[in-house]
Amino acid sequence: MAEPFALAVDAMGGDEGPRAIVEGIAQAGERHKLARILLVGDASRLTPLLAASPAAASCCTVRHAPDVIDASARVAAALRARNASLRVAIDAVAAGEASGLLTAGNTAAVLAISKTVLGTMPGIHRPAIAGILPSQRGTLVLLDLGANLVCDARNLVEFAFMGDGFARIVLGQAAPSIGLLNVASEPEKGDDRLLRAAEILRASALGAQFAGFVEGHDIIGGKTDIVVTDGFTGNVAMKMGEGALRFSGALLRQALTGGVAARLAAFLMRPSLKRLRQRIDPWQYNGAVMLGLNGVVVKSRGSTDGAGFSRAVAVGLNMVGNNFNDRIREAVSKNVLF
Numbered sequence: 184m185a186e187p188f189a190l191a192v193d194a195m196g197g198d199e200g201p202r203a204i205v206e207g208i209a210q211a212g213e214r215h216k217l218a219r220i221l222l223v224g225d226a227s228r229l230t231p232l233l234a235a236s237p238a239a240a241s242c243c244t245v246r247h248a249p250d251v252i253d254a255s256a257r258v259a260a261a262l263r264a265r266n267a268s269l270r271v272a273i274d275a276v277a278a279g280e281a282s283g284l285l286t287a288g289n290t291a292a293v294l295a296i297s298k299t300v301l302g303t304m305p306g307i308h309r310p311a312i313a314g315i316l317p318s319q320r321g322t323l324v325l326l327d328l329g330a331n332l333v334c335d336a337r338n339l340v341e342f343a344f345m346g347d348g349f350a351r352i353v354l355g356q357a358a359p360s361i362g363l364l365n366v367a368s369e370p371e372k373g374d375d376r377l378l379r380a381a382e383i384l385r386a387s388a389l390g391a392q393f394a395g396f397v398e399g400h401d402i403i404g405g406k407t408d409i410v411v412t413d414g415f416t417g418n419v420a421m422k423m424g425e426g427a428l429r430f431s432g433a434l435l436r437q438a439l440t441g442g443v444a445a446r447l448a449a450f451l452m453r454p455s456l457k458r459l460r461q462r463i464d465p466w467q468y469n470g471a472v473m474l475g476l477n478g479v480v481v482k483s484r485g486s487t488d489g490a491g492f493s494r495a496v497a498v499g500l501n502m503v504g505n506n507f508n509d510r511i512r513e514a515v516s517k518n519v520l521f
Contacts, residue, residue, distance in 0.1 A: 191272040191281035194224030196288025207492025209239035223272040261292035282503035283479030301478040310475035320405025329418035336379035345474040346409040359408035362397035470498030
């Protein structure tokens with residue numbers, strides 16, 4: 184059997200369509216010249232795009248998949264769409280043809296099909312989406328970002344163990360601190376599931392790393408390296424944070440273009456402003472990882488452009504290149520949660 188493709192990429196997912204995906208692969212391909220990518224989607228649309236992009240064409244092999252699961256598709260319909268680009272790409276991972284999946288498509292469909300086709304790791308009841316965000320500490324891991332809108336204490340504890348493995352492997356943190364997102368930091372506050380999850384974590388192998396409850400302002404404040412919450416709250420927190428970063432950037436641009444003196448100051452501050460822009464650009468952090476599945480699955484934001492998608496490609500290549508799932512599985516297997 185030939186060496187597997189590094190990634191199977193769903194070329195039809197995302198708001199911008201295959202053009203942004205091909206642009207992202209081209210940008211990433213220039214930095215990862217040996218990467219081999221199985222590009223899955225409508226060949227009649229992909230072939231011309233690759234013909235116009237030698238950098239993408241050099242690392243891509245097209246697999247035709249005529250159907251698309253759009254953003255409004257219900258999960259039941261998505262599961263029946265056997266010829267859709269997302270399903271064909273996931274099937275390639277399950278068959279060992281590709282080491283991981285990358286998609287900007289419908290999150291609910293990605294999760295449902297991945298759970299059905301790939302299955303979950305032993306000891307994990309629900310996968311979670313983990314992402315890296317900027318904070319005053321540097322970066323932090325936030326999960327879940329939308330895979331599970333309602334969670335019980337067991338789910339939150341499992342998320343904490345997977346987040347710990349993610350932070351150790353991806354960020355290189357030896358003993359990342361962990362916080363449970365709550366309405367207050369006092370240990371007696373919160374609903375029953377949060378109180379129970381905190382009790383279990385304090386008594387678990389992660390007890391020394393568990394910092395207790397954190398509040399919303401502690402996320403960007405960097406109180407802990409990992410913040411654990413349910414998917415509804417995590418998704419809202421992530422998108423609100425992205426909006427705040429864009430708003431701050433817009434205010435800064437206004438302040439630095441408001442007159443001759445401001446423009447002169449902006450000119451003198453160009454190196455610092457460039458570093459700041461890179462630091463707060465949400466697309467720099469594009470590429471969330473679905474933890475707990477029997478296969479690497481990376482989810483790009485649907486609204487990303489080519490530059491943002493290239494970041495997600497880099498995340499996917501890093502995951503498969505460092506045997507991420509094997510290491511997560513090993514980390515989780517060492518801990519008996521219940």
